[in-house]
Amino acid sequence: MAKKSNPIGQRTVIGFDFGKKYIGVAVGQEMAGSASPLGSIKAKDGIPNWDSLASYLQEWQPDFIIVGLPLNMDGSEQQLTLDAKKFGQRIAGRFGLKVEFQDERLTTADAKEQLFSRGGYKNLTKDNIDAESARLIIESFFEQSYG
Numbered sequence: 001m002a003k004k005s006n007p008i009g010q011r012t013v014i015g016f017d018f019g020k021k022y023i024g025v026a027v028g029q030e031m032a033g034s035a036s037p038l039g040s041i042k043a044k045d046g047i048p049n050w051d052s053l054a055s056y057l058q059e060w061q062p063d064f065i066i067v068g069l070p071l072n073m074d075g076s077e078q079q080l081t082l083d084a085k086k087f088g089q090r091i092a093g094r095f096g097l098k099v100e101f102q103d104e105r106l107t108t109a110d111a112k113e114q115l116f117s118r119g120g121y122k123n124l125t126k127d128n129i130d131a132e133s134a135r136l137i138i139e140s141f142f143e144q145s146y147g
Helices: 050-060 079-095 108-117 125-147
Strands: 012-017 022-030 033-042 063-071 097-103
Touching: 012 050, 012 079, 012 125, 022 050, 022 125, 033 050, 033 125, 050 079, 063 079, 063 125, 079 097, 097 125, 108 125
Parallel strands: 012 063, 063 097
Antiparallel strands: 012 022, 022 033
16 A cells, blocks of 8 residues: 655545544645545444445555544553554554554543534534544644644
């Protein structure tokens, strides 16, 4: 799946909000420093539907991947942190893409707040929340890296 990489500043990224049952997906553009939610992938005990994941990668041809790291509030790791790292390593191994990790503390709360402000309770579906969280993970990565 390797392709010629875009220059730094013009790369496309796919971000994942890892979860045991659903994994949120978003796409981001480095140049704009922003991202858009795409949806979510079903997972079984943290193992994604690889075909669904591959179709996002095929469609968007990302230069690299960002996986949110679910840390405890004090910054320490938990079992879900280790599972998210394993997920990122599997993507790197399976698709030959570089994977970056981004602290995702508070992104779910943030995502719910933003979705609610844009569309009320009906906007707070699991799919929307997971994808919005993935969007926020990408944007916080951009802010930290280039802001």
